[in-house]
Every structure is written in C-alpha cells, then in structure tokens.
Amino acid sequence: MAKIELNGIRKTFDQTAILKGIDLAIEDGEFIALIGPSGCGKSTLLRIIAGLEPQSSGEVRIDGVQVDGIRPSARNLAMVFQSYALYPHLSVFDNIAVPLRMRRHSALARMPLIGRLHPERGRTERGIREDVERVAAQLELAALLKRKPGQLSGGQRQRVAVGRAIVRQPLGFLFDEPLSNLDAKLRVHMRAELAQLHRQLKATFVYVTHDQAEAMTMSSRIAVMIEGNVVQIGTPAEVYENPRDIRVAEFVGSPKINAMPGVIREDRGLEVLGRQLRLGTAAAAGRCTVCVRPERMEIGPGPGTIAGIVTHLEHLGAEAFIHVKVDRIDLPLLARVSPDQQLPEIGSAIHLGFSDNAVRAFDAAGKRIDVAVPARSERVREKALG
Amino acid sequence: MVAPAFILMFLLLLGPLLGVIALSFTDYQLGSPSFSWIGLSNYQDMFGDRVFWLSLRNTLTYVAIVVPAAVALGLAVALLIESGGSLRTWYRTIYFLPVMATLIAMSIVWEFMLHPQFGLINGLLHGIGLEGFSWLQDRRTALYALCVIGIWQALGFNMVLFLAGLVSIPRQLYDAAEIDGAHSAWARFRLVTWPMLGPTTVFVVVITGIRSFQVFDTVHVLTKGGPSKSSEVLIHTMYIESFEFFRSGYGAALTVVFLAFVLLLTLVKSALANRGVHYA
Amino acid sequence: MTPRHRSLVWSATRHLLLLCGAVFILLPFVWMISTASKPQTEIFTKSIHFIPQTFALWDNFATAFGKASLWRFLVNGVVVTASIFVLQVLIALPAAYALAKLRFAGREVLFALVLFCILIPPQATAIPVFLLFHQLGILDSYAALIVPFTISAFGIFLMRQFFKTVPDDLIEAARMDGISEFGIVWRVMLPTAIPALTAFGIFSVVAHWNDYFWPLIVLNSEHLRTPPLGVASFRNEEAGTNYGPLMAAAIVIIAPLVVAFLLAQRRFIEGITLTGIK
Ligand SMILES: Nc1ncnc2c1ncn2[C@@H]1O[C@H](COP(=O)(O)OP(=O)(O)O)[C@@H](O)[C@H]1O
Ligand SMILES: [Mg+2]
Numbered sequence: 001m002a003k004i005e006l007n008g009i010r011k012t013f014d015q016t017a018i019l020k021g022i023d024l025a026i027e028d029g030e031f032i033a034l035i036g037p038s039g040c041g042k043s044t045l046l047r048i049i050a051g052l053e054p055q056s057s058g059e060v061r062i063d064g065v066q067v068d069g070i071r072p073s074a075r076n077l078a079m080v081f082q083s084y085a086l087y088p089h090l091s092v093f094d095n096i097a098v099p100l101r102m103r104r105h106s107a108l109a110r111m112p113l114i115g116r117l118h119p120e121r122g123r124t125e126r127g128i129r130e131d132v133e134r135v136a137a138q139l140e141l142a143a144l145l146k147r148k149p150g151q152l153s154g155g156q157r158q159r160v161a162v163g164r165a166i167v168r169q170p171l172g173f174l175f176d177e178p179l180s181n182l183d184a185k186l187r188v189h190m191r192a193e194l195a196q197l198h199r200q201l202k203a204t205f206v207y208v209t210h211d212q213a214e215a216m217t218m219s220s221r222i223a224v225m226i227e228g229n230v231v232q233i234g235t236p237a238e239v240y241e242n243p244r245d246i247r248v249a250e251f252v253g254s255p256k257i258n259a260m261p262g263v264i265r266e267d268r269g270l271e272v273l274g275r276q277l278r279l280g281t282a283a284a285a286g287r288c289t290v291c292v293r294p295e296r297m298e299i300g301p302g303p304g305t306i307a308g309i310v311t312h313l314e315h316l317g318a319e320a321f322i323h324v325k326v327d328r329i330d331l332p333l334l335a336r337v338s339p340d341q342q343l344p345e346i347g348s349a350i351h352l353g354f355s356d357n358a359v360r361a362f363d364a365a366g367k368r369i370d371v372a373v374p375a376r377s378e379r380v381r382e383k384a385l386g
Numbered sequence: 387m388v389a390p391a392f393i394l395m396f397l398l399l400l401g402p403l404l405g406v407i408a409l410s411f412t413d414y415q416l417g418s419p420s421f422s423w424i425g426l427s428n429y430q431d432m433f434g435d436r437v438f439w440l441s442l443r444n445t446l447t448y449v450a451i452v453v454p455a456a457v458a459l460g461l462a463v464a465l466l467i468e469s470g471g472s473l474r475t476w477y478r479t480i481y482f483l484p485v486m487a488t489l490i491a492m493s494i495v496w497e498f499m500l501h502p503q504f505g506l507i508n509g510l511l512h513g514i515g516l517e518g519f520s521w522l523q524d525r526r527t528a529l530y531a532l533c534v535i536g537i538w539q540a541l542g543f544n545m546v547l548f549l550a551g552l553v554s555i556p557r558q559l560y561d562a563a564e565i566d567g568a569h570s571a572w573a574r575f576r577l578v579t580w581p582m583l584g585p586t587t588v589f590v591v592v593i594t595g596i597r598s599f600q601v602f603d604t605v606h607v608l609t610k611g612g613p614s615k616s617s618e619v620l621i622h623t624m625y626i627e628s629f630e631f632f633r634s635g636y637g638a639a640l641t642v643v644f645l646a647f648v649l650l651l652t653l654v655k656s657a658l659a660n661r662g663v664h665y666a
Numbered sequence: 667m668t669p670r671h672r673s674l675v676w677s678a679t680r681h682l683l684l685l686c687g688a689v690f691i692l693l694p695f696v697w698m699i700s701t702a703s704k705p706q707t708e709i710f711t712k713s714i715h716f717i718p719q720t721f722a723l724w725d726n727f728a729t730a731f732g733k734a735s736l737w738r739f740l741v742n743g744v745v746v747t748a749s750i751f752v753l754q755v756l757i758a759l760p761a762a763y764a765l766a767k768l769r770f771a772g773r774e775v776l777f778a779l780v781l782f783c784i785l786i787p788p789q790a791t792a793i794p795v796f797l798l799f800h801q802l803g804i805l806d807s808y809a810a811l812i813v814p815f816t817i818s819a820f821g822i823f824l825m826r827q828f829f830k831t832v833p834d835d836l837i838e839a840a841r842m843d844g845i846s847e848f849g850i851v852w853r854v855m856l857p858t859a860i861p862a863l864t865a866f867g868i869f870s871v872v873a874h875w876n877d878y879f880w881p882l883i884v885l886n887s888e889h890l891r892t893p894p895l896g897v898a899s900f901r902n903e904e905a906g907t908n909y910g911p912l913m914a915a916a917i918v919i920i921a922p923l924v925v926a927f928l929l930a931q932r933r934f935i936e937g938i939t940l941t942g943i944k
Contacts (some may be wrong), residue, residue, distance in 0.1 A: 481687070483692070644790065
C-alpha cells in the first residue's frame with residue numbers, strides 16, 4: 001500500500017502554466033477524489049503521478065521514495081483511463097493478462113513464434129491464467145473472457161479496464177474520469193462497485209472527476225482543483241459546508257450555491273442586496289459576496305427578507321426548487337423546499353430569507369471571510385431573551 | 387440525373403471491360419475488316435509463348451521486390467517521422483516529392499544517373515573503388531534498377547498512408563501500454579502500433595501491389611523491356627502486342643491475365659478486411 | 667545513461683536515418699538541377715561535382731524551349747487536365763447527388779456498379795476504347811485524350827459519400843424555395859462540397875498531368891503531346907547527346923505540380939492519398 005506525496009508540482013506546456021505548485025499528501029489506503037472544472041489540470045496531475053508526463057518542477061514521492069525518472073510500470077500504480085484504453089485486437093482475457101505477461105515473461109518468451117519454445121513459458125502462462133480468471137470472477141467477467149472489447153457494452157469495458165488494473169495487485173490506483181462515458185444509471189451503479197472495490201482492496205485510490213456528485217459519494221477526502229491550484233482539501237462534508245474559496249463554493253453542490261452581492265461597511269457590518277444583516281466581520285471594508293445554499297433558503301415574509309418574483313418551479317419528486325428573480329442579480333436565487341408543502345404560483349411575489357449560520361461570505365478576491373453575530377448585539381439578544 | 391454518368395460508364399468502363407474479355411476470344415487485328423471467334427486459341431498461344439512467361443515472371447519479381455520494400459520502408463519512415471517532434475513537415479514533404487513529380491520526367495533523370503560512363507551512380511561507386519554496371523543495358527541488372535525506381539516512387543505514398551494510420555491510434559493506448567509494463571519501443575510497437583496499423587497495412591500492401599502490377603512508364607521509356615526481354619513486364623507486352631503490332635485479340639488475352647491478378651489482390655484485401663482486422 | 671542522454675542519442679539516430687533516406691529520395695532532383703545547370707563539357711566528365719563551374723542553367727532552358735515545344739506541351743497539359751476535371755464534375759455531381767439523396771428504383775444496383783467500376787484499372791479498357799475511337803475517327807485529338815476520363819466512378823463515389831453527410835433539411839429547404847433538382851445540385855450541394863471537390867480535383871489533375879500510357883496510345887501528332895509524352899519524345903531525340911537541355915525540360919515538366927505541392931502541401935497530400943481509398 002502506498003502513501004503518495006506531491007511537493008510543489010508545477011507543469012508548463014508551451015509556456016502556459018497548467019499546474020501552479022501542487023502540494024498534496026495522499027494517505028495510505030485512502031480514497032481521495034480530485035475534482036475541478038474541465039481543463040483545470042486534473043488529468044495532467046494524474047499523469048505526472050503515474051509517470052506518463054514529467055513535471056516541470058517539484059517532486060513526487062511514493063512511500064517516501066522520490067520517483068523521478070522511474071518508469072510508470074515500475075512505480076507500481078495502475079491507471080484506469082476515461083476511454084478505458086483497452087487493446088481492441090485482444091480478447092478480454094488477453095487484455096487483463098497484458099500487465100502480467102509484460103512482467104512475468106522474459107523479453108525472449110514474449111517474442112512472436114520463438115517465444116513459444118521458451119522453457120519457462122508454459123508454467124508462467126498457467127499462473128497468469130489463474131490470476132486472470134480469479135479477477136474475472138471477482139468482476140463477473142468470466143463469461144466474457146473470449147470477447148473482444150468491441151463486442152462489450154460500456155459498463156463491461158469499464159470492468160475489463162478495472163480488471164486489467166487490479167490483476168497485478170498494485171500499490172495504488174489512478175482513475176481518470178472512469179465513469180464519464182457511461183450513462184447516468186450505470187454510473188450510479190459503478191460508483192457503488194468502485195467504492196466496494198476500494199473497501200475490498202484497501203489500496204490507495206486517486207480518483208479524478210469533474211462530477212462533484214461522484215466525489216462526494218465515494219471518497220473519504222476531496223481535493224478541489226481550480227486553474228492549476230489545489231484550493232481546498234477536506235472531507236466531503238467539510239468542503240461542502242465550509243468552502244474556503246468562492247470557486248469551491250460554486251463548484252461543489254448541485255444546484256449551485258446562491259451568490260448575492262454584498263458590502264462590508266466601515267463599521268464592519270455586513271449588507272446584502274442593500275439589506276443589513278445582523279452579522280459582522282473582522283475583514284476590511286469593501287465589496288463581498290454572500291452565499292447561501294438553496295436548502296438553507298427559507299420562504300416567507302419576515303424582517304430583513306428579500307422580495308422577488310417566482311420565475312420557475314422544478315418539481316423533482318423528492319424535492320422541489322423555486323427559482324426567484326430578485327432585483328440587482330441576473331441569476332435567479334434558488335430555494336429547495338419539501339414538495340409536500342404548497343408551492344407558490346409562477347409569477348407570484350415571494351420573500352426569501354436565511355438564518356445567520358447559513359451565510360458563507362467571501363471577499364472581493366473570493367477568499368472566505370469569517371462572519372459572526374457581533375458581541376454587542378449578542379448581548380442585546382441575551383437581554384431580550386433573558 | 388444519373389443518365390449521363392451511367393451511359394458513359396457503360397460506354398467507357400463496363401462495355402470495354404466486357405469487350406476486352408470478348409476480344410480475347412477472337413483473332414481481331416486492328417484494321418482488318420472482319421474477325422472470327424477462335425475460342426481459347428489466344429490463350430494457348432500465350433501460354434506457349436516464352437515472352438509471356440518471361441514477362442509474367444518479371445512482373446511477379448518486380449511486385450515481389452517493390453511491394454515488401456516500399457511497404458517496409460514507408461512504414462519505417464513513417465515511424466521515424468512520428469517518433470520525434472522536430473522537422474516532421476520537412477521530412478514528410480521530402481519523401482512525398484517523388485509521388486508528385488511526373489514519373490516520366492524523373493525516369494529520364496534516373497536514366498542519366500544510371501548512365502554507364504557519366505552517371506552519378508557509377509561515379510559514386512567508382513569513388514569507393516567499385517566497378518559499376520551498365521545498369522539499364524545489362525540483363526542482370528535492368529529489372530532491379532527498375533525496381534529501385536519503383537520503390538523510390540512508391541515509398542512516400544505509403545509513408546503518408548501509414549502516417550495517417552499512426553495519427554489515428556489513440557494516445558491513451560500507449561499510456562496504457564507504458565503502465566502495463568511495455569518498456570521498450572519494440573514492446574509498445576508489438577502491443578499497440580502493429581496491431582492497430584493492421585487495416586492500414588493490408589490496404590497499403592494491396593495498393594502497392596496493384597500499382598506494381600501496372601508498371602509501365604519506366605519500362606517503356608528506359609528499357610523497352612530489354613535487354614533481351616530481361617525487363618519485359620505484363621502491361622508492356624500488352625502495349626506492344628496491341629498498339630505496335632495491333633494484335634488486339636492477343637493483347638486482350640494479356641489484359642485478362644493482368645485483370646485476374648488485380649482482381650485476386652482486391653479479393654485478398656476484402657477477405658482480410660472482413661476477417662476482422664480490428665477497428666476499435 | 668540518463669534518460670536525457672538516451673533521448674539525445676535517439677533523436678540523433680532518428681535524424682541520421684531520415685537524412686540518409688532523404689538523400690536517396692532527393693538525389694535525382696539534385697542531380698537533375700545540377701545537370702541542368704552545367705554546360706555540355708562539364709556533363710560529360712567522369713568526375714562528380716554537383717556545383718557547376720560554369721552556370722549554364724539559362725542556356726539549357728533556352729535550348730530546351732528552342733528544340734522542343736515545351737510551351738505547347740504545358741498548354742496541352744493544362745487544357746487536357748482542366749477539361750477532364752470540369753467534365754468529371756459536371757457528370758459526377760448530379761449522379762452523386764441522386765445516389766445520395768434521391769429515392770428511385772435501382773439505386774442500390776447503380777451504386778454497386780459504381781463500386782465495381784472503381785476497381786477497373788485504366789489499362790484494362792484501353793484496347794476496346796482505342797478500337798471504339800478508331801471507329802469514330804477521333805484518335806489523335808484532344809477528344810481522344812479527354813473523353814475516356816470524363817466518367818470517374820471514383821469521383822461519383824467520393825461525392826456521394828460526401829453528400830450523404832449533408833443534412834436533408836438543407837435540400838428540403840431549397841425545395842420549399844422552389845429550386846429545381848438540378849438547381850439544388852449546383853446552387854446548394856456544390857458550394858458545400860468545395861473541400862471534397864478540391865481534394866478530388868488535386869487527385870484528378872495530378873493523375874492526368876502525369877499520365878503517360880493513354881496519350882502514348884492515342885497520339886501521333888506532335889502538337890497535341892502532353893507534358894510526359896513531350897519530354898519522352900524530346901529524350902528520344904536528344905538522349906546520349908544533350909543532357910543539359912533534357913534535364914532542363916524535365917524541370918519544366920515537373921515544376922507546375924511540384925511548386926503547387928510545396929505551396930499547399932496539406933491539401934495535396936489529402937488529395938493524392940484519396941488514391942489510397944480507390
Ligand atoms: N500535452 C499537452 N500539451 C499542451 N497542452 C496540454 C497538454 N495536455 C494538457 N494540456 C492543457 O492543459 C490543460 C489541462 O488539461 P487536463 O489536465 O487534461 O485538464 P482536466 O483533466 O482537468 O480537464 C488544458 O488546458 C490542456 O489544453
Ligand atoms: Mg481530464
């Protein structure tokens with residue numbers, strides 16, 4: 001099992017910086033998801049870990065050993081590609097056997113024709129057959145061993161690709177968007193299978209995806225990458241609840257978090273859409289963005305609520321979303337409500353509010369700022385209650 | 387809308403094709419007022435003619451040399467070009483030049499290069515202390531000299547087809563091979579490149595084969611099939627019989643033999659293509 | 667060896683091998699230009715030198731143009747190849763459109779015929795076509811050079827495949843606008859087909875500019891000779907005596923296509939590799 005450490009990894013392609021100094025420590029046996037929008041450099045980072053691409057600077061360590069200049073296959077990591085990268089001319093059996101044959105047969109025994117005469121070949125080949133069949137049984141591929149990849153469905157190809165990866169029992173697995181070519185239903189199914197596989201193998205999994213739902217459901221930790229930087233690392237709950245950067249807040253969570261323009265006043269008070277909140281902050285005065293997740297939006301009139309018009313309703317069965325157009329914001333605000341309650345009419349006026357602890361505020365540069373109910377008003381409230 | 391095209395197709399392609407087969411059973415000679423059906427007698431004459439067998443043997447030798455050489459060299463050049471980043475377009479352009487240059491004009495240049503006294507080739511050989519040949523005038527070398535010109539001309543075309551084949555191999559397969567432990571360039575070639583190029587290779591072999599069977603220009607300009615028929619080839623014999631001696635019936639029989647070979651190659655190609663060379 | 671060393675060594679080997687090959691490929695071209703630049707006395711020497719001591723290229727060009735009607739050959743080449751291409755397009759496009767987009771009885775059979783005709787090598791039909799032209803009395807004329815190639819089964823196939831990819835909506839919209847079927851071919855399909863037509867045009871022009879076999883069979887008169895035939899007959903008159911002008915003539919004959927190729931390499935390679943499909 002392997003601990004993978006990345007220190008200051010940078011990568012430039014033709015003078016464009018793609019990775020801008022990535023530090024990441026992946027624990028032994030951990031399932032970590034690398035998420036981020038397309039083009040942010042996830043695949044590049046994964047290929048650097050695999051050794052398929054040299055980094056421009058920085059180092060990769062596997063179990064404490066620096067692996068620069070060590071060939072991909074010698075790093076003892078397996079990789080599952082987005083397109084599966086199965087050898088189209090080889091049967092399922094042969095596809096899964098390739099990494100074993102490459103390792104266990106000498107170069108001579110792999111020669112066409114002459115190789116068959118090699119004395120060791122028969123015995124090694126029997127060992128390979130056993131291993132391939134064991135993996136095939138584990139992945140329910142036993143009946144398909146003679147088929148070519150062209151004759152398999154997407155899910156079956158995916159499983160063959162996983163089979164080829166696990167058959168040589170590597171220290172770690174690298175997945176590059178392995179489910180993105182599957183249809184939605186199969187994707188949910190394979191998600192469960194991969195998570196199950198991780199529990200069985202207890203190997204390190206590095207899982208790249210741009211689909212945050214995949215990351216949230218499968219991994220123990222998530223690293224959010226944006227424009228070549230790892231912006232935040234944490235458990236799925238942490239990343240969701242406590243985004244350190246507005247880009248993280250907006251990327252994680254579906255539907256997207258509601259973002260409203262706000263101002264930090266000179267007296268450190270917080271205003272949103274011209275309304276004063278009870279919250280204050282230590283951050284410098286200036287513009288800011290106030291974000292609230294749709295499920296934290298509350299409907300109904302009250303002091304300090306925001307008035308708007310219902311523009312659209314989405315009834316999804318288990319939940320419903322109300323789209324509310326509000327002055328001064330282009331995008332409608334979204335509120336998630338339980339579908340049993342009476343939904344408002346489209347076109348009707350509505351008030352939206354949220355509680356203090358639902359607010360995530362970000363400064364003009366997008367960094368998270370801490371907000372709290374100021375001590376004075378706290379006391380006022382205590383008095384009022386007391 | 388289709389009428390003009392199909393009328394012309396019948397008049398200029400299908401009709402003549404049937405015509406040539408029919409003619410091969412007649413004794414028609416250009417200019418003679420009549421002809422008669424003579425059954426297989428043209429074919430009997432042909433199979434009894436030493437020149438035909440020489441011509442067939444030379445053609446097959448030519449094909450047997452040019453096809454493997456032009457295919458292997460085309461593939462080698464394509465692999466070399468593709469394996470590095472620099473000067474790709476330059477090399478591609480250079481190797482493709484002979485395909486563009488009018489073969490007749492370049493044959494004349496080759497003829498001068500192979501000139502026994504003032505030719506570049508013998509001059510170079512002389513420079514390293516070797517005795518040259520009268521390449522095109524010597525029955526031991528004439529056919530092989532033509533083969534070299536054939537390879538020189540066909541190589542670039544094959545290279546371009548192979549380059550297209552190479553570009554269409556998904557890069558991720560090479561990544562997968564690397565991860566699976568294919569360390570050497572040879573191992574990757576065996577595991578990915580060669581099988582993935584299968585369809586291209588079949589194709590290139592057949593195309594080069596058909597074109598080599600059609601060899602005519604260089605022969606007609608440089609050797610006229612000589613000396614003493616040592617470089618006589620099928621289409622050249624057909625040309626001489628039909629258009630210099632005007633023995634149209636006999637020429638047609640030769641054409642039918644030529645057609646049979648071309649058809650055979652085409653069949654080989656479709657058989658191999660159907661036998662599942664693997665497009666992904 | 668470190669990886670960097672290894673990649674340097676490999677890169678050097680790659681260039682070395684490719685350069686050796688390039689020398690073999692380029693040698694005839696270099697020798698052609700070198701010989702064309704030399705005066706008679708320098709050509710007939712046993713010592714090899716590529717750079718002429720006296721530069722005689724212009725003299726040799728002048729002699730070549732004086733002795734052989736090179737201009738005439740070039741003009742013939744242009745007339746013949748251009749006529750062939752234009753006629754091929756005029757005849758192939760409507761057929762290709764019909765095969766791709768119209769429904770009519772026998773369409774599949776006709777398309778199968780097209781596929782079959784692609785396989786017929788030009789040498790196979792030479793004798794009957796020659797006899798036909800003899801009957802018609804049109805041997806030794808521009809018509810004899812052009813007519814046999816007016817029908818290109820391959821052109822029909824290629825354009826039909828291309829038209830298949832054009833959305834039906836486009837054609838239906840044109841029909842709604844009241845354009846006739848022929849109008850659709852020329853005013854709707856032709857403009858969309860320009861890239862495919864360019865490739866086919868290059869393929870066709872190169873094939874017929876360089877063709878030797880057919881002109882050799884049907885031509886007698888000097889004034890109709892196409893470039894390959896012209897340079898071949900020039901060689902028959904001059905070989906053994908006058909290599910300088912002969913090489914100059916060869917340069918003139920190959921120059922138009924080679925220069926066009928150097929200017930638009932990608933398109934040319936696309937066009938020529940179409941023969942691959944054929
Ligand atoms: N080999 C390469 N050469 C040049 N640019 C590349 C190369 N590979 C990736 N890139 C660029 O790097 C950026 C990140 O790519 P990638 O790592 O594939 O993103 P992701 O997997 O996150 O979608 C992209 O803008 C891409 O264009
Ligand atoms: Mg990617």
